[in-house]
Amino acid sequence: MPGGRLTQQDRQRIATGLADGLSYAEIARRLERPTSTITREIGRNGGASGYRPQQAHQATVQRARRGTPAPPRATGSPDGMIEEALVEMAVRTGLPRMTARVHLDLLLSEEGRRTAAELTQRLKISPASVSVAVNFLVEQGFVRRERDQHRRRDVYVVEDEAWYNSIVTSRMQTLETAQVSMAAAEAYGMESPVGRRLARAATFLERISLDMIESADRWRALLT
Template sequence: MTQQDRQRVAAGLADGLSYAEIARRLERPTSTISREIARNGGPANYRPQQAHQATSRRARRGTPAPPREATPPVDAMAEEVIEMAVRTGLPRMTARVRVDLLLSEDGRRTAAELTRRLQVSPASVSVAVNYLVQNGYVRRERDPQRRRDVYVLDDEALYRSIVIGSQPTLEMAKAATAEAEAFGPESPVGQRLAKAGMFLERVIQDTIESADRWRALLA
Protein backbone atom coordinates (compact mmCIF):
# COMPACT_ATOMS: atom_id res chain seq x y z
CA MET A 1 0.00 0.00 0.00
CA THR A 2 1.14 3.56 -0.66
CA GLN A 3 1.38 6.22 2.02
CA GLN A 4 -1.64 7.93 0.45
CA ASP A 5 -3.60 4.67 0.74
CA ARG A 6 -2.73 4.48 4.42
CA GLN A 7 -3.86 8.07 4.97
CA ARG A 8 -7.18 7.17 3.40
CA VAL A 9 -7.43 4.14 5.68
CA ALA A 10 -6.88 6.37 8.71
CA ALA A 11 -9.46 8.86 7.44
CA GLY A 12 -11.96 6.04 6.97
CA LEU A 13 -11.41 4.80 10.51
CA ALA A 14 -11.83 8.32 11.86
CA ASP A 15 -15.15 8.59 10.00
CA GLY A 16 -16.34 5.31 11.50
CA LEU A 17 -16.37 3.43 8.20
CA SER A 18 -16.31 -0.36 8.18
CA TYR A 19 -13.32 -2.26 6.85
CA ALA A 20 -15.46 -3.37 3.90
CA GLU A 21 -16.35 0.24 3.00
CA ILE A 22 -12.72 1.40 3.30
CA ALA A 23 -11.67 -1.50 1.07
CA ARG A 24 -14.33 -0.61 -1.49
CA ARG A 25 -13.14 3.00 -1.66
CA LEU A 26 -9.53 1.91 -2.09
CA GLU A 27 -10.52 -0.85 -4.54
CA ARG A 28 -8.76 -3.47 -2.44
CA PRO A 29 -9.88 -6.71 -0.73
CA THR A 30 -11.35 -6.34 2.75
CA SER A 31 -8.76 -8.82 4.03
CA THR A 32 -5.96 -6.46 2.91
CA ILE A 33 -7.43 -3.59 4.91
CA SER A 34 -8.02 -5.82 7.92
CA ARG A 35 -4.41 -7.07 7.91
CA GLU A 36 -3.05 -3.55 7.44
CA ILE A 37 -4.96 -2.23 10.46
CA ALA A 38 -4.40 -5.29 12.66
CA ARG A 39 -0.60 -5.27 12.33
CA ASN A 40 -0.29 -1.51 12.76
CA GLY A 41 -1.98 -0.79 16.06
CA GLY A 42 -5.59 -1.78 15.47
CA PRO A 43 -8.53 0.54 14.69
CA ALA A 44 -8.00 2.66 17.82
CA ASN A 45 -4.25 3.24 17.34
CA TYR A 46 -3.70 3.13 13.59
CA ARG A 47 -1.34 5.89 12.39
CA PRO A 48 -0.63 6.07 8.64
CA GLN A 49 2.89 7.52 8.88
CA GLN A 50 4.05 4.98 11.47
CA ALA A 51 2.37 2.17 9.54
CA HIS A 52 4.19 3.15 6.35
CA GLN A 53 7.54 3.37 8.12
CA ALA A 54 7.02 0.03 9.88
CA THR A 55 6.16 -1.66 6.57
CA SER A 56 9.27 -0.21 4.96
CA ARG A 57 11.44 -1.49 7.82
CA ARG A 58 9.92 -4.95 7.57
CA ALA A 59 10.55 -4.99 3.83
CA ARG A 60 14.21 -3.97 4.29
CA ARG A 61 14.78 -6.62 6.92
CA GLY A 62 12.91 -9.24 4.96
CA THR A 63 10.94 -10.00 8.12
CA PRO A 64 8.38 -12.72 7.42
CA ALA A 65 4.77 -11.96 8.15
CA PRO A 66 3.51 -13.15 11.53
CA PRO A 67 1.91 -16.62 11.40
CA ARG A 68 -1.52 -15.18 12.10
CA GLU A 69 -1.40 -13.22 8.85
CA ALA A 70 -0.35 -16.23 6.76
CA THR A 71 -3.98 -17.38 6.79
CA PRO A 72 -7.14 -15.32 6.26
CA PRO A 73 -7.47 -13.22 9.44
CA VAL A 74 -10.44 -13.59 11.72
CA ASP A 75 -10.91 -9.81 11.58
CA ALA A 76 -11.66 -9.91 7.85
CA MET A 77 -14.13 -12.76 8.18
CA ALA A 78 -15.77 -11.16 11.20
CA GLU A 79 -16.13 -7.85 9.41
CA GLU A 80 -18.12 -9.47 6.61
CA VAL A 81 -20.48 -11.08 9.13
CA ILE A 82 -20.83 -7.77 10.96
CA GLU A 83 -21.77 -6.00 7.74
CA MET A 84 -24.49 -8.58 7.06
CA ALA A 85 -25.86 -8.14 10.60
CA VAL A 86 -25.89 -4.34 10.23
CA ARG A 87 -27.82 -4.64 6.96
CA THR A 88 -30.54 -6.52 8.86
CA GLY A 89 -30.92 -3.52 11.19
CA LEU A 90 -28.66 -4.47 14.09
CA PRO A 91 -26.69 -1.50 15.53
CA ARG A 92 -23.01 -1.77 14.54
CA MET A 93 -21.64 -1.96 18.09
CA THR A 94 -24.23 -4.58 18.96
CA ALA A 95 -23.33 -6.53 15.82
CA ARG A 96 -19.64 -6.45 16.76
CA VAL A 97 -20.37 -7.87 20.22
CA ARG A 98 -22.65 -10.57 18.82
CA VAL A 99 -20.13 -11.65 16.18
CA ASP A 100 -17.30 -11.74 18.73
CA LEU A 101 -19.41 -14.08 20.85
CA LEU A 102 -20.34 -16.12 17.79
CA LEU A 103 -16.70 -16.64 16.84
CA SER A 104 -15.49 -17.42 20.36
CA GLU A 105 -14.53 -21.00 21.17
CA ASP A 106 -17.30 -21.61 23.70
CA GLY A 107 -19.66 -18.72 22.92
CA ARG A 108 -18.92 -17.02 26.25
CA ARG A 109 -17.38 -13.65 27.15
CA THR A 110 -17.36 -11.37 30.16
CA ALA A 111 -17.95 -7.64 29.72
CA ALA A 112 -14.27 -7.03 30.49
CA GLU A 113 -13.20 -9.47 27.78
CA LEU A 114 -15.50 -7.82 25.23
CA THR A 115 -14.19 -4.37 26.18
CA ARG A 116 -10.59 -5.48 25.78
CA ARG A 117 -11.07 -7.43 22.56
CA LEU A 118 -13.16 -4.79 20.78
CA GLN A 119 -11.17 -1.84 22.18
CA VAL A 120 -14.29 0.07 23.18
CA SER A 121 -15.62 1.56 26.41
CA PRO A 122 -17.40 -0.53 29.05
CA ALA A 123 -20.48 1.66 28.52
CA SER A 124 -20.62 0.71 24.82
CA VAL A 125 -20.40 -2.97 25.68
CA SER A 126 -23.08 -2.57 28.35
CA VAL A 127 -25.54 -1.01 25.91
CA ALA A 128 -24.82 -3.69 23.31
CA VAL A 129 -25.17 -6.70 25.60
CA ASN A 130 -28.35 -5.33 27.17
CA TYR A 131 -29.87 -5.09 23.70
CA LEU A 132 -28.74 -8.62 22.87
CA VAL A 133 -30.12 -10.03 26.12
CA GLN A 134 -33.47 -8.24 25.75
CA ASN A 135 -33.87 -9.52 22.20
CA GLY A 136 -32.87 -13.10 22.97
CA TYR A 137 -29.60 -13.14 21.04
CA VAL A 138 -27.58 -13.98 24.18
CA ARG A 139 -28.32 -14.88 27.79
CA ARG A 140 -26.72 -13.59 30.96
CA GLU A 141 -25.17 -15.94 33.52
CA ARG A 142 -23.66 -15.10 36.88
CA ASP A 143 -20.20 -16.36 37.79
CA PRO A 144 -20.56 -16.85 41.57
CA GLN A 145 -16.84 -17.30 42.16
CA ARG A 146 -15.74 -14.08 40.51
CA ARG A 147 -19.02 -12.18 41.06
CA ARG A 148 -19.37 -11.05 37.49
CA ASP A 149 -21.76 -11.56 34.61
CA VAL A 150 -20.92 -13.84 31.70
CA TYR A 151 -22.69 -13.38 28.36
CA VAL A 152 -23.47 -16.59 26.51
CA LEU A 153 -24.49 -17.22 22.92
CA ASP A 154 -25.88 -20.76 23.11
CA ASP A 155 -27.61 -23.12 20.67
CA GLU A 156 -31.05 -21.75 21.58
CA ALA A 157 -30.14 -18.13 20.74
CA LEU A 158 -31.59 -18.18 17.24
CA TYR A 159 -34.85 -19.66 18.45
CA ARG A 160 -35.21 -17.13 21.27
CA SER A 161 -34.42 -14.18 19.01
CA ILE A 162 -37.06 -15.25 16.48
CA VAL A 163 -39.76 -15.70 19.11
CA ILE A 164 -38.94 -12.46 20.95
CA GLY A 165 -38.53 -10.54 17.70
CA SER A 166 -41.98 -11.68 16.55
CA GLN A 167 -43.79 -10.19 19.53
CA PRO A 168 -43.80 -6.51 18.42
CA THR A 169 -45.27 -7.46 15.04
CA LEU A 170 -47.88 -9.64 16.73
CA GLU A 171 -48.83 -6.72 18.98
CA MET A 172 -49.08 -4.53 15.88
CA ALA A 173 -51.43 -7.05 14.29
CA LYS A 174 -53.66 -7.07 17.35
CA ALA A 175 -53.68 -3.26 17.46
CA ALA A 176 -54.68 -3.09 13.78
CA THR A 177 -57.54 -5.52 14.40
CA ALA A 178 -58.74 -3.46 17.38
CA GLU A 179 -58.58 -0.25 15.35
CA ALA A 180 -60.54 -1.92 12.56
CA GLU A 181 -63.33 -2.64 15.02
CA ALA A 182 -63.25 0.96 16.21
CA PHE A 183 -63.58 2.36 12.68
CA GLY A 184 -66.23 -0.19 11.81
CA PRO A 185 -65.73 -3.36 9.74
CA GLU A 186 -67.75 -1.92 6.86
CA SER A 187 -65.74 1.30 6.53
CA PRO A 188 -62.83 1.51 4.03
CA VAL A 189 -60.35 2.23 6.86
CA GLY A 190 -61.74 -0.59 8.99
CA GLN A 191 -61.46 -3.07 6.12
CA ARG A 192 -57.91 -1.97 5.35
CA LEU A 193 -56.82 -2.32 8.98
CA ALA A 194 -58.57 -5.67 9.36
CA LYS A 195 -56.74 -7.07 6.33
CA ALA A 196 -53.40 -5.77 7.58
CA GLY A 197 -53.97 -7.19 11.04
CA MET A 198 -54.99 -10.60 9.71
CA PHE A 199 -52.02 -10.73 7.33
CA LEU A 200 -49.47 -9.84 10.02
CA GLU A 201 -50.97 -12.23 12.56
CA ARG A 202 -50.95 -15.18 10.14
CA VAL A 203 -47.38 -14.52 9.01
CA ILE A 204 -46.07 -14.23 12.58
CA GLN A 205 -47.97 -17.32 13.72
CA ASP A 206 -46.48 -19.26 10.81
CA THR A 207 -43.00 -17.99 11.75
CA ILE A 208 -43.33 -19.05 15.39
CA GLU A 209 -44.82 -22.43 14.46
CA SER A 210 -41.97 -23.00 12.00
CA ALA A 211 -39.40 -22.07 14.66
CA ASP A 212 -41.04 -24.54 17.05
CA ARG A 213 -41.08 -27.24 14.40
CA TRP A 214 -37.37 -26.92 13.54
CA ARG A 215 -36.12 -26.08 17.04
CA ALA A 216 -34.71 -29.58 17.44
CA LEU A 217 -32.08 -28.80 14.79
CA LEU A 218 -30.40 -26.50 17.30
CA ALA A 219 -30.18 -29.15 20.01
Protein backbone atom coordinates (compact mmCIF):
# COMPACT_ATOMS: atom_id res chain seq x y z
CA MET A 1 0.00 0.00 0.00
CA PRO A 2 1.52 3.37 -0.97
CA GLY A 3 2.88 5.24 2.01
CA GLY A 4 3.26 2.12 4.20
CA ARG A 5 6.12 -0.28 4.61
CA LEU A 6 7.60 -1.83 1.51
CA THR A 7 6.24 -5.31 0.85
CA GLN A 8 8.04 -8.27 -0.64
CA GLN A 9 6.19 -7.58 -3.90
CA ASP A 10 7.41 -3.97 -3.82
CA ARG A 11 10.97 -5.19 -3.44
CA GLN A 12 10.58 -7.55 -6.37
CA ARG A 13 9.37 -4.61 -8.48
CA ILE A 14 12.39 -2.59 -7.34
CA ALA A 15 14.69 -5.40 -8.47
CA THR A 16 12.89 -5.60 -11.80
CA GLY A 17 13.20 -1.85 -12.27
CA LEU A 18 16.92 -1.95 -11.55
CA ALA A 19 17.36 -4.81 -14.01
CA ASP A 20 15.51 -2.73 -16.64
CA GLY A 21 17.82 0.21 -16.04
CA LEU A 22 15.16 2.49 -14.55
CA SER A 23 16.20 5.45 -12.41
CA TYR A 24 15.41 5.49 -8.69
CA ALA A 25 12.93 8.31 -9.36
CA GLU A 26 11.09 6.26 -11.99
CA ILE A 27 10.96 3.20 -9.74
CA ALA A 28 9.59 5.40 -6.96
CA ARG A 29 6.96 6.85 -9.29
CA ARG A 30 5.77 3.40 -10.33
CA LEU A 31 5.52 2.28 -6.71
CA GLU A 32 3.95 5.60 -5.66
CA ARG A 33 6.70 6.13 -3.09
CA PRO A 34 9.09 8.97 -2.29
CA THR A 35 12.36 8.68 -4.19
CA SER A 36 14.17 8.89 -0.85
CA THR A 37 12.45 5.66 0.29
CA ILE A 38 13.70 3.79 -2.77
CA THR A 39 17.17 5.28 -2.40
CA ARG A 40 17.40 4.16 1.23
CA GLU A 41 16.01 0.69 0.43
CA ILE A 42 18.55 0.06 -2.34
CA GLY A 43 21.45 1.72 -0.53
CA ARG A 44 21.13 -0.38 2.60
CA ASN A 45 20.61 -3.66 0.74
CA GLY A 46 23.58 -4.09 -1.55
CA GLY A 47 23.27 -1.09 -3.86
CA ALA A 48 21.99 -1.07 -7.42
CA SER A 49 24.28 -3.89 -8.54
CA GLY A 50 23.81 -6.14 -5.50
CA TYR A 51 20.15 -5.67 -4.61
CA ARG A 52 18.32 -8.95 -3.96
CA PRO A 53 14.60 -8.60 -3.06
CA GLN A 54 14.32 -11.75 -0.94
CA GLN A 55 17.40 -10.99 1.14
CA ALA A 56 16.36 -7.34 1.45
CA HIS A 57 12.94 -8.34 2.79
CA GLN A 58 14.36 -10.80 5.30
CA ALA A 59 16.91 -8.25 6.51
CA THR A 60 14.15 -5.65 6.96
CA VAL A 61 12.03 -8.05 9.00
CA GLN A 62 14.98 -8.66 11.29
CA ARG A 63 15.77 -4.95 11.62
CA ALA A 64 12.14 -4.21 12.46
CA ARG A 65 12.48 -5.99 15.78
CA ARG A 66 12.63 -3.20 18.30
CA GLY A 67 16.01 -2.81 19.91
CA THR A 68 17.86 -4.86 17.33
CA PRO A 69 21.23 -3.19 16.81
CA ALA A 70 22.59 -2.52 13.37
CA PRO A 71 24.31 -5.56 11.89
CA PRO A 72 28.09 -5.34 12.13
CA ARG A 73 29.80 -4.32 8.92
CA ALA A 74 32.98 -6.04 7.89
CA THR A 75 35.64 -3.47 7.11
CA GLY A 76 35.92 -4.63 3.52
CA SER A 77 32.26 -5.46 2.90
CA PRO A 78 30.51 -3.57 0.06
CA ASP A 79 27.87 -2.09 2.40
CA GLY A 80 30.46 -1.07 4.96
CA MET A 81 32.64 0.57 2.33
CA ILE A 82 29.67 2.46 0.86
CA GLU A 83 28.58 3.73 4.26
CA GLU A 84 32.11 4.81 5.18
CA ALA A 85 32.41 6.62 1.85
CA LEU A 86 29.15 8.47 2.51
CA VAL A 87 30.31 9.48 5.99
CA GLU A 88 33.66 10.70 4.64
CA MET A 89 31.90 12.71 1.95
CA ALA A 90 29.70 14.39 4.57
CA VAL A 91 32.73 15.13 6.75
CA ARG A 92 34.51 16.79 3.81
CA THR A 93 31.55 19.16 3.45
CA GLY A 94 32.05 20.26 7.06
CA LEU A 95 29.68 17.96 8.96
CA PRO A 96 31.10 16.59 12.25
CA ARG A 97 31.85 12.88 11.95
CA MET A 98 29.46 11.77 14.70
CA THR A 99 26.70 13.92 13.24
CA ALA A 100 27.37 12.42 9.81
CA ARG A 101 27.04 8.90 11.24
CA VAL A 102 23.74 9.74 12.92
CA HIS A 103 22.38 11.37 9.76
CA LEU A 104 23.40 8.40 7.62
CA ASP A 105 21.76 5.91 9.99
CA LEU A 106 18.54 7.90 9.76
CA LEU A 107 18.78 8.09 5.97
CA LEU A 108 19.25 4.33 5.67
CA SER A 109 16.48 3.39 8.11
CA GLU A 110 13.38 1.74 6.65
CA GLU A 111 11.02 4.58 7.56
CA GLY A 112 13.63 7.34 7.82
CA ARG A 113 12.99 7.71 11.56
CA ARG A 114 14.49 6.56 14.86
CA THR A 115 14.33 7.36 18.55
CA ALA A 116 17.36 8.59 20.48
CA ALA A 117 17.53 5.21 22.26
CA GLU A 118 17.63 3.36 18.93
CA LEU A 119 20.41 5.60 17.62
CA THR A 120 22.38 5.08 20.84
CA GLN A 121 22.10 1.31 20.64
CA ARG A 122 22.67 0.98 16.91
CA LEU A 123 25.70 3.26 16.72
CA LYS A 124 27.02 2.27 20.16
CA ILE A 125 27.52 5.87 21.23
CA SER A 126 26.50 7.82 24.32
CA PRO A 127 23.08 9.49 24.67
CA ALA A 128 24.92 12.81 24.99
CA SER A 129 26.59 12.29 21.59
CA VAL A 130 23.24 11.47 20.01
CA SER A 131 21.69 14.57 21.57
CA VAL A 132 24.40 16.86 20.20
CA ALA A 133 24.18 15.30 16.73
CA VAL A 134 20.40 15.36 16.38
CA ASN A 135 20.14 18.89 17.77
CA PHE A 136 22.57 20.06 15.09
CA LEU A 137 20.64 18.20 12.37
CA VAL A 138 17.34 19.67 13.57
CA GLU A 139 18.81 23.20 13.61
CA GLN A 140 20.12 22.76 10.07
CA GLY A 141 16.78 21.44 8.83
CA PHE A 142 18.03 17.95 7.90
CA VAL A 143 15.89 16.25 10.55
CA ARG A 144 12.66 17.13 12.32
CA ARG A 145 11.63 16.19 15.84
CA GLU A 146 8.26 14.52 16.42
CA ARG A 147 6.69 13.60 19.74
CA ASP A 148 5.43 10.08 20.38
CA GLN A 149 2.54 10.89 22.71
CA HIS A 150 1.91 7.25 23.61
CA ARG A 151 5.41 6.57 24.88
CA ARG A 152 6.35 10.16 25.69
CA ARG A 153 9.56 10.19 23.71
CA ASP A 154 10.99 12.13 20.81
CA VAL A 155 11.32 10.55 17.37
CA TYR A 156 13.77 11.97 14.84
CA VAL A 157 12.66 11.91 11.22
CA VAL A 158 14.66 12.58 8.05
CA GLU A 159 13.47 15.79 6.41
CA ASP A 160 13.57 15.09 2.66
CA GLU A 161 12.82 18.74 1.89
CA ALA A 162 16.17 19.62 3.50
CA TRP A 163 17.91 19.15 0.15
CA TYR A 164 15.60 21.71 -1.43
CA ASN A 165 16.02 24.09 1.49
CA SER A 166 19.79 23.73 1.22
CA ILE A 167 19.66 24.78 -2.43
CA VAL A 168 17.46 27.76 -1.57
CA THR A 169 19.85 28.85 1.19
CA SER A 170 22.85 28.50 -1.11
CA ARG A 171 21.03 30.48 -3.77
CA MET A 172 20.31 33.32 -1.34
CA GLN A 173 23.97 33.46 -0.29
CA THR A 174 25.05 33.56 -3.94
CA LEU A 175 22.54 36.32 -4.69
CA GLU A 176 23.77 38.37 -1.71
CA THR A 177 27.33 38.03 -3.01
CA ALA A 178 26.16 39.24 -6.42
CA GLN A 179 24.45 42.26 -4.89
CA VAL A 180 27.50 43.21 -2.84
CA SER A 181 29.75 42.80 -5.90
CA MET A 182 27.50 45.04 -7.99
CA ALA A 183 27.45 47.70 -5.26
CA ALA A 184 31.23 47.57 -5.14
CA ALA A 185 31.37 47.86 -8.94
CA GLU A 186 29.25 51.00 -8.82
CA ALA A 187 31.42 52.43 -6.05
CA TYR A 188 34.60 51.94 -8.11
CA GLY A 189 32.88 53.19 -11.25
CA MET A 190 31.30 50.97 -13.88
CA GLU A 191 33.75 52.23 -16.52
CA SER A 192 36.86 51.47 -14.46
CA PRO A 193 38.74 48.14 -14.87
CA VAL A 194 37.86 47.13 -11.31
CA GLY A 195 34.23 48.15 -11.74
CA ARG A 196 33.85 46.18 -14.96
CA ARG A 197 35.47 43.12 -13.39
CA LEU A 198 33.17 43.23 -10.37
CA ALA A 199 30.11 43.86 -12.52
CA ARG A 200 30.87 40.81 -14.68
CA ALA A 201 31.20 38.69 -11.55
CA ALA A 202 27.96 40.09 -10.12
CA THR A 203 26.04 39.37 -13.32
CA PHE A 204 27.41 35.84 -13.49
CA LEU A 205 26.50 35.08 -9.85
CA GLU A 206 23.03 36.57 -10.25
CA ARG A 207 22.29 34.39 -13.28
CA ILE A 208 23.61 31.32 -11.47
CA SER A 209 21.37 32.00 -8.46
CA LEU A 210 18.32 32.30 -10.71
CA ASP A 211 19.17 29.04 -12.49
CA MET A 212 19.61 27.28 -9.14
CA ILE A 213 16.17 28.15 -7.81
CA GLU A 214 14.45 27.42 -11.15
CA SER A 215 16.08 23.99 -11.29
CA ALA A 216 15.29 23.28 -7.63
CA ASP A 217 11.64 24.20 -8.14
CA ARG A 218 11.45 22.11 -11.32
CA TRP A 219 12.72 18.95 -9.64
CA ARG A 220 11.38 19.47 -6.11
CA ALA A 221 8.65 16.88 -6.64
CA LEU A 222 11.30 14.15 -6.77
CA LEU A 223 11.75 14.55 -3.01
CA THR A 224 8.12 13.80 -2.20
